[in-house]
Amino acid sequence: MTPLIQAEQAVLGAVFLDPGQLDHLSPWLRPDHFSRPAHRALYAAMLKLRADGHPATTISAGEPLPLAWVTDTLQEAGTRTRGLTAPYAHSLVSACPRPAHAPVYGRMVLEGAIHRSVAQHAIRLHQAARADGVRGGVEETIRHAQILSDVLTDLAHRWGTDPRPLAPPAPSQPSAHQPQPVDEEVLADEEFLLGCLSVRPDQLLDVVGWLHPDDFADIGHQHIYRSLGALHHRGEPIDQLTMLWETQRRGALADGSLDAERVLRICDPLAFSGAAEYFGERIVQASLVRAAAMAARQVRALADTEALAPGRLIGYALHALGPLDDVRRRWRAASESETAPLRPAGPTDAPAATRIDAARSRSPLPVTAPAPATASATPACSPTPDRHPRRSHS
Template identity: 70%
Template sequence: MTPLVQAEQAVLGALFLDPGQLDRLDTWLHPEHFSRPAHSALYATMLKLQADEHPATTAPVGGPVPLAWITDTLYEASTHARGLTPSYPHLLISACPRPDHAPAYGRMVLEGAIRRSVAQHAARLHQAALADDRNGTVAETLHHAQVLSDVLTDLARAWGTKARPAQPPTAYTPQAAPPPPLSEQGLADEEFLLGCLASRPEQLLELVHSLLPDDFADPGNQQIYRALVALHHRGEPIDQLTVLWETQRRGALADGVLDAKRVRRICDPLLGGAAEHFGEQVVQASLVRTATLTAGQVGALADRDALAPGQLISYALHTLHPLDDVRRRLRTARQAEPEPRPSLSPPGAPAPSARSDAARVRSRLADTTLSAASTAVPHRSSTDRRTHRSPK
């Protein structure tokens, strides 16, 4: 039997022995704070009988406790939870060392509830992020991230402390788990976005405040984006060669993160396009990855029994900072989306999909120069040759 279960038994035993202790608990200890359904049902019944002014709760302090207090509590609670036998209240009474220590036992129950609640909501955020990663969405991740933040604030209020983020000491800093693997579609989105920015650098003005290098899952793409932003801030020209030179200056070619062929391929000027959609896609993918890592770190903190509830809440709020930053930048990216242009397609025609641009990246021919040359020099038909023959 764990100390938490013993604390739950002790506080209920104290209330059976001295119902007047409810006045010291009812404002901050709630039935949902108990981990076992039977204990939750017993405590909820006691609160109900108190509200109904049961004779045991209105008796003078220190007076005898009527037997009806035990039998009525047991009868009412048995309608809501199984496993409550007539002997169970006596087991609870024997588990209570001192009835007047009920508030101390109640704080133990509340501490266990705080730890359990943080772990449960962190697990829900983790599951939501995994589901959104599979579905290519972020709605569930955004919802559960906000729920976790609100829960931490409410738990701080319940514990009687302020919701102040605090950086955990090195000994309690959660270890970062390896990031989820980058999908082929995600890599295509990142590369096409960089190609759009390299061919039309003016689009960086729309993305530089919502898109950071760490939003790119691929390390090589991170370096290319850093080079693009650096050239943009210095007001220097941006093309295949300048980006390649900047990545070389930053050591990305020397350490093997990138090679010159890949930089030229990604920054191909023939593959330009609008970057807004793919910028949002990259930030969304970053949100899901960050939520996965954050949920694991918060869950690891909740497993630290040595952390007091106030410390756990403060450290968990600090751990949420990177996720909150990505959420804010995603809102910025969505607010910066341009108004949709009127379609020139006939009514009923399918709208062009931005995914087709990413498909172009994956299906690009290796010899881009040859393709460009064949496109630039139109083939003259036999009719044209007959029309333009020299006169005899």
């Protein structure tokens, strides 16, 4: 018999011996906090008899307990489940060390219920994420993620703590971070989006506000997206060669996450053409489902750790849901954004001279003495006229 079952028996035995303990238990301990159906039925019966004004629940201290308290409780519980007998009720009484310690036993029951409830809702979230990943939706994932968040908040209040995210000590649960297989269609969407952005870099402005590098399932695609954003942010030209050079500068070729042939193929101007927003939304949607599955695995691993105190379990679980909440907000921004008219297709809007000057600015010439001014001297090139304010792509 586990300590949790013993605690449930001790709570019921304490209430059988002293019904007044319900005054301390009823505000925060519910029947569904008990793991066994028989225990849930008995505790629910006790609460009902108390609400109906049973004589045993209104006696003063020192007065004898009516014998009908046990028999009436068994009779009421018998309407909710079967198999309850008088000898079992007496065994519950024997299982209680001290009736005055009922609130402590009740907190043991609540602690077990918190672990069990968090684990159950984490499993449901993981199942919803897997189902949405197959059918290509996010509705059930978002709904179960919100349910899990609400359950954690309610459990925190019942335990008497604030529902605050708490970062667990490193290292975190290793089993929860195992890489999961990614659908080939998702990888194809990512590759197509990167190709569209390399052909029309101006479309970066349509997705940069809600599409992050971590939304890409493939780490090589993450490097390419960061490189695209960096080149566009600096006002430099984007083509196969500049992309290959930027990915090399960022170490993506050295660490093996990319190779030159793959970069050139993705950035081929003749291979891809389309609207970036549509594929960006699909990528964020897939990222949301993956984040939900990851969070569910982490929360399940935490809930299965019996040595973890409820307050820390709730805080760690809320922290694990943080990345999912971020992706969910960006998914909402992507799905609610109005479709803007497509810009005219073209390699870039900047004049050729300005683009050449921007590329040269990365490798300035050595400083020399200023040449004498002449009437035909060319004025200094101004910054790229359509360069967008500072944005972060890395």
